[in-house]
Amino acid sequence: MSTIATANETMLRVDAIDTYYGDSHILKGLSLEIRRGETVALLGRNGVGKTTTLKSIVGWVPPKRGTITFDGVDVTGNEMMANARAGISLVPEERRIFTNLSVYENIKLAQVTAQRPGWTLQDVYDHFPRLKEREKNKGDEISGGEKQMLAIARALVQDTKLLLLDEPTEGLAPLIVREVEAIVREIKAKGMTILLVEQNFYSALAVADRCYVIDQGAIQFEGTPTDLKGNTEVLSRYLHV
Ligand SMILES: Nc1ncnc2c1ncn2[C@@H]1O[C@H](COP(=O)(O)OP(=O)(O)OP(=O)(O)O)[C@@H](O)[C@H]1O
Ligand SMILES: [Mg+2]
DSSP states (O other): OHHHHHHTOEEEEEEEEEEEETTEEEEEEEEEEEETTOEEEEEOOTTSSHHHHHHHHHTSSOOSEEEEEETTEEOTTOOHHHHHHHTEEEEOTTOOOOTTSBHHHHHHHHHHTOSSBOSOHHHHHHHOHHHHHTTTSBGGGSOHHHHHHHHHHHHHTBOOSEEEEEOTTTTOOHHHHHHHHHHHHHHHHTTOEEEEEESOHHHHHHHOSEEEEEETTEEEEEEOHHHHHTOHHHIIIIIOO
């Protein structure tokens, strides 16, 4: 009984948020929820508010209305740092890493600044052998896929409970896209809860348990990847697939 309750437990609840940039009203009553251990994909076209949703969740751009609850605690309006300490990690589109530090130093720095330890360096190297190979290279001497892996690794050495990934496969060659998908699956298998923003429809559906489609600042569809693949109206209307 308690096992089932834990498996179905809501980790993040976003309830009817409205988010603005100045006067621009971007999110309009957006709601979604993520249960512990789930990988949820947020899909939508360019400029519909996917990144803004992630920024609202972490407190980068706090919503004007609505609530965000994380692990049963109302975190609406919290500073980004407070949310990071609570275990919410965002790997942004730009894959922010220190370009003047080596791969190894990038990982170590994330580790020493972590509130609570997460993965060890050995865990990282076991899961990302490429990072081990490149450990002495500086952040600006590695490929886009390796930068993505490093940015994810930096989130994992901190005690991340909810990992927010903003278009992790963007701009990567098909082979590297497969690698990143495999990494997401492995992290998920280790029990991580993930919100994955993607424009790459096939990549998202390959890893997600559930998906949301966003358009005009609100959720227009929610269902399993199979539901979505079978819904030609949603696909053509909101995703142009
Ligand atoms: N800092 C900002 N100031 C003003 N408007 C912004 C800002 N950031 C984004 N916007 C606008 O908000 C809307 C939603 O942007 P957002 O970045 O959330 O879209 P997205 O779905 O992530 O798009 P993409 O797929 O291109 O990354 C867009 O119209 C965008 O131009
Ligand atoms: Mg975006």
